[in-house]
Amino acid sequence: MKKMLSLALSASMVLSLAACGGSGKTETTAAPAPAATEAASEAATEAGSEAASEAGTEAAASALDALDPVTLTIYSPGNENSVPTKTILEYKKLVEEASGGKITLDAHHSGELGNDAEALQSARMGTIDIIFAGTSGFTEFYDKAKILDLPFLFDSAEQAYEVVNGEIGEKIFADLPSTGLIYLAEGDNGMRHISTTNRPVHTAADVEGLKLRVPTSQMYLDCWEALGANPVALALNELAIALSNGTAEGQDNATYHLVANATYDDIKYFSFINYMWMGCTMAANSDSWDKLPAEYQEILKEQAKVAAKYSFDTIAEDNKAATETLKAAGVEFDENPDIQSFIDKLGGNDYYLRYKDEPWYNQEILDEILAK
Template sequence: MKTSTTKRLTTLVGGTLFALTTLHANAATQMPPFPEVTGDKVEADGEYKIKFSIGTTQSGAQYRGLEYFEKIVEERSGGDVQVELFHSAQLGDDLQAVSNLQSGTLEMTAPSTSPLVGMFPEFAVFDLPFLFPTPEVADNVLDGEIGQRMLEEASRQGLVAIGWAENGYRQLTNSETPVKEPADLEGLKIRTMQNDIHLDIWRTLGANPTPMSFAELFTALEQGVVDGQENPWITIEASKFYEVQDYASETNHVYTPFITLVSARFWDRLPAEYQQLLREAAKEMGEYERKVSRTLNDQIKQELKESGMNITELSPEQVKVFQEKLAPVYDEWRDEIGGELIDSIRQVSQ
């Protein structure tokens, strides 16, 4: 019998899934400019300071989004709400930051959903393969009724969830062969996070999934301990995996969002006018951060091609073969995650 989701869905945390990375300077300089801050000035009693901590680096899309959040909040509050940003897990990894929100020693954080599965089992839906076929589907789900319902579900245990942003799609690289179909994965040792759904994905595809710390990954690839790995383009480039991986496949097999969280202790002290300001700023930050994330990913994929990496772009027909092969993963996890949630997301993509 399957053990509880909390026990089974263990994940690597602290931003190491996608986050402990540094982009090339030329990519960072091409980030989309900040949109103009719009909206009336918000007036309320009191002055407030917000410490906003993330696990990703200062040169990534997420931090760029936080800078826009800071700009919106400070301009529209006339400086009465000040935002101080902390990157690279300076105040602790994702779970530590969430714990600090609960205790009231930190005001805001924005982890990816994977480390929060133990607290909110329904977030495991974001680990299912090929559930979000396009970024537009992800946007429609997260910005619509489903996303709002999940924000409300996450607004407990000392947390208030106020918005979504994008961590992005994971891609496959390896040192052995181009991967165009599941048969190409037979016997390949693929490093994955310690996450039961991800292990099921690669095992079902015929690979040999090998859980491993992100910090050990480059050396393991270099020494042939594992043949491949899967991460977003940003992480692949920044971690220089192209130096030890000749082949990549743009699989887009898992889409992961960031969720913007506020300490309930801090939230309850805020005037309603500033609560609404934070909600509006989080929404605008998420929209802008997605644009930055997708721009950087497009730039970086092109850079990897130019560096000599052999990148396979799967056709819709090829993707369908992977999806059909992975049907048993959905059967295995449907009851534990919630069939209604899975079906409602699938309906959006029809």
């Protein structure tokens, strides 16, 4: 657990020949000054690089021209205003531009092709070519991704982006093809904090006995039980009513989720404890992927990383807007809670060892994440 080309050059060489009348001597041209020689060399190198780059671009375009166009179905279960849906629409634009229109992404969202579980199954079967959905849904059939559900793994969403979209992310999802899917990139779904109806939370001691709504996941229950709270596993659509009637006295959720899901009417206090990061995974159906030429695969993979960054940037902006909305509604914010007290209450890194016998537990990957 932790706390997170072009340079344009020009050179001119002025050579003057002075003839001495009647001298009978032949004048020799002076050697260029060192600076002029260097500038000319750099200019030539730059021109060569630009020419090579243009040639490479033209060659790539020519290679794409020779390929048959393809249409792929991409899906996000979220509604049209959700960040995952905004992300697949951005991805559609990026891919179609990068491929010169040779790849068309047929985008669907808002439950058109089913909820998360149904859509993931469809993607594995090949009815959907590319899926972008919550990583927690992937853990139902790919438990190696559960390592990302460990608490206090990342200090910030920015740190999570660097980790999950680098070599570590590739390692975590290296065996995803065994499920019928190919990993493309990891997007953002927010950093989880805590908000309550009846008490401010500054230290771990403040959650003692708190009836806190958490998702229906054992790892969330484990964490809050270890912290001394009374976690209540409820579906998201039950949360607002639970907060209103006292079944729950708080929720662990990302800032923007409170506003997007309208679960803040009874909330009075909010603490930025950064206790768990949530991801959204973009993956392609294996059979659909294998049928694509390498050039198309490269474009889809590269632009998936760009789209993933877009999701992180979009959520960062949404979090800022949500914070202002919540403040206007009278919610009090603790922007500097004692995060270390939560880590200490869990027992530091030793907390993770409770899962050491689970098939998904990987100490090497965990150590790599913690070292970032």
